[in-house]
Amino acid sequence: MERILAGKSLEHALQALIDERAPQGKVSYLLTTLEDDENMRIVAARHESHIHTGASMVKVLIMEYLFHLSREGQLDLADSISLSKTPRVEGAGALQEISSKHSFTYLEYCRLMMVLSDNWATNILIQALGMENINAHAEKLGVSNVTINRMMMDIEAQQERRENTISALDLALLYQHIYNLRDESLYGSEMWNILGRQQYRDVIPFHWGDHVKFYHKTGSWDQVIHDGGILQTLRGDFCIIVLISDVPNDTATELGAAMGKTIKEFIEEALP
Incomplete structure (x- = not known):
């Protein structure tokens, strides 16, 4: 993948932040250009191929696979599934406050999964779509480091070291795929708009102001903080x-917030 030499100064600035605040941590980042149907160019990167615990970032893959199935006529986004089909789980989201007697559509579960990072909605979709099918689709997309190996909040699976995974590079490739679909159909437009309605803005866009649109997804767990998306x-x-x-x-x-501030300032003020 082509690299832009001007990004070296940004890499130095980001490394200084990492050295100051998390010198012993495992930190990866990637900043790339995006153009319709063009290859990404790397502006700045650090450990972009390193594997991290996926946290909620893997939900982007679940969303893309759901819309892929709908686009291929294999699933109707308007079909409903009862909450009772999958055990209630804690963590982020809103469904925990609702009786399991309710049913919602695939599209509603997807919106809850992405916008509010709802874990129960996520598990319902994983169960309905199938882990193996989701991972096989990731392989076809060329993002095999984004994997689903357990349900959300499955502590037993975590203890058995069955973990969902991501890398910065494969996430960027997945976002590029969604970016290229955003104007092609209602499916692509809906995915794009869902990313733009993300409610958690405490990492990359924290210092940008609420008026700055960021099409993204966040993820967190114990000693895990991730964020990633597209800035226009x-x-x-x-x-x-x-x-x-x-x-x-x-x-x-x-x-992460300091890195987001530094990256945006570089794009606006220093990138040729």
Whole structure:
């Protein structure tokens, strides 16, 4: 993948932040250009192929596979599934507050999974779509480092070291795929709009202001803080991924926000 030499100064600035705030942590990032049907170019990167615990970032893959099946006529987004089909789980989301007697459509579960990072909605979709099918689709997309190996909040699976995984590079490739679909059909447009309605803005876009649109997904767990998505600017469109592991969550969140501020300032003020 082609690299832009001007990004070296950004890499130095980001490394200084990492050295100051999380020198012992596992930190990956990737900033790329995005253009319709063109190959991404790397502006700045660090450990972009390293594997991290997936946390909620794997939900982007689930969404893409759901819409792929609908686009191929194998699934109707308007069909309903009862909450009672899958055990209730804790964590992020809103469905925990609702009786399991209710039913929602595939599309509604997807929106809850992405916008509010709802774990129960996610597990319903994983069960309905099938882990093996989701992972096989990731292989076809060329993002095999994004994998689903357990349900959300499955502590027993975690203890058995069955973990969902991601890498910054494969996430960027997945976002590029969705980016290229955004104007092609209602399916692509809906995925794009869902990413733009993300409610958690405490990492990459924290210092940008609420008026700045970021099409993204966040993910967090114990000593895991991730964020990644697409920023559209007058200088062009960019994919920004920041993955932070083995760092206390408060520190990692502050680091991710500082990195997001530095990256945006570089795009606006220093990128040729």
